Amino acid sequence: MTEIETMSKAEWQVMRIIWTLGQATSKEVIDILERKTDWKSATIKTLIIRLQKKNFLKAEETKRPYVYKPLIDEDLAIHQSVNNLFDNLCCMRKGQAIKDLVQNSEISQSDISSIVEALNAKAKTAPEEVECNCLEANLS
């Protein structure tokens, strides 16, 4: 199976800026992150370089300063990260974890409706109980 490159916490901060702007120069990223964090510009440069090595970013090198663009879709990255974390959890407890998340996150009216809808659909075939498989040989 292909090695899944993961994004570190610090790298997430860089990606969020570039996703939000669509593309950005290193200066733009540095200016924003210097306001958000106490990282030195050198640190942010390192993160940009690592993100390129991991193929999360590419530099448009036709002219200086380079313009950095995302190579991965934000929603896909979120999907992968979140599912990767949930793979660690006892499947019996994922429901509670989601509830906890709902209670601790700001969510818009339309997202709330959308989640409720997904839950209603899910209820049609959901099991009464989800069994813990933490001791089983089975991968997951």
Place this chain on the structure above:
Amino acid sequence: MTEIETMSKAEWQVMRIIWTLGQATSKEVIDILERKTDWKSATIKTLIIRLQKKNFLKAEETKRPYVYKPLIDEDLAIHQSVNNLFDNLCCMRKGQAIKDLVQNSEISQSDISSIVEALNAKAKTAPEEVECNCLEANLS
């Protein structure tokens, strides 16, 4: 602020077993993980030791073999991990991320109801839109 010790992916596997059993000897953990993974027993021993150093586990050392017990509640650990990850995300996208999670997780009927209830409560005060703050100086 107190340094937050985090649990690595491999360490999660160990903790899940001990949480599920309530307590366990290293042999029990090793037997189960050798069926689940291709880790050598030495690897699992290392994980147990690291978990003790991080204060996630303690050994009952009154008699051999030691009995290892969790020092952190499973739900609390899940809460911390999940929220830690969600802190990385653009707040505008958390709703979608939760929906995605709902669709990709097995959830029991009762958990579904419970989440719907939480969402209904949330809807009472939820904003129409959640603004992206990825470029703001503000922490988080």
Place this chain on the structure above:
DNA sequence: ATATTTTGTTTACAGATGTAAACTTTAAAT
């Protein structure tokens, strides 16, 4: 044209993580 500033690349280094062998101490078997 040269000095200076900006931007990009290399090198650095400590701590965390995955992965495990080697060693030590204790308990069990002969």
Place this chain on the structure above:
DNA sequence: ATTTAAAGTTTACATCTGTAAACAAAATAT
């Protein structure tokens, strides 16, 4: 009492991550 087996501790080593300085190349200012 000894040998052996099991359990626990130390050491090891590569890669990843946080954090950044030093260096090189290009662009800008003088």
